[in-house]
Amino acid sequence: QKEVEQDPGPLSVPEGAIVSLNCTYSNSAFQYFMWYRQYSRKGPELLMYTYSSGNKEDGRFTAQVDKSSKYISLFIRDSQPSDSATYLCAPGTGGFKTIFGAGTRLFVKA
């Protein structure tokens, strides 16, 4: 079983839609849960981070963590064409090494 798994997509939605991006992990030691956004040929950019199970909201973005089922979600409300990117989940143990999922490609059509 891979340590971090994401559906690669692509996921195509119309502008204004609610987007749900999901990630599963296998390592129970993960305590930090991050989402990064990566535009084509650019470095990943931290979008959201959370330390515990539950929801964390930041503007149009909501990160949800369910440690019991090892399931992480990112919701984007009122999606915009500028949200078109690859979204990487990155759970971590707090050590020096961050493991990235393969990413889900999102296209938001105007």
Place this chain on the structure above:
Amino acid sequence: EPEVTQTPSHQVTQMGQEVILRCVPISNHLYFYWYRQILGQKVEFLVSFYNNEISEKSEIFDDQFSVERPDGSNFTLKIRSTKLEDSAMYFCASSEKETNEKLFFGSGTQLSVL
């Protein structure tokens, strides 16, 4: 806003040549990292560096790779004898805290080995 800068943005080299990729991390950050991304694949951890020594490295980071912080601002990745499979985008990252939940990435150096 402070950012991580990487040079060059593109590097083309012949197989067997040495390359040095350069990075200037965010000034108050203490932890430095190199990641790579082969085209179409996921971002992979190479090495982390703190207090002038390697903290952790992956199995990818073999004897052909080395890192250095030659002065107070630069952080470099050297590949001694490049192979075709080293062709990838190399990202430098830095973080303020030991718990690396917030990594700040540069825009990357695209390395092409011919």
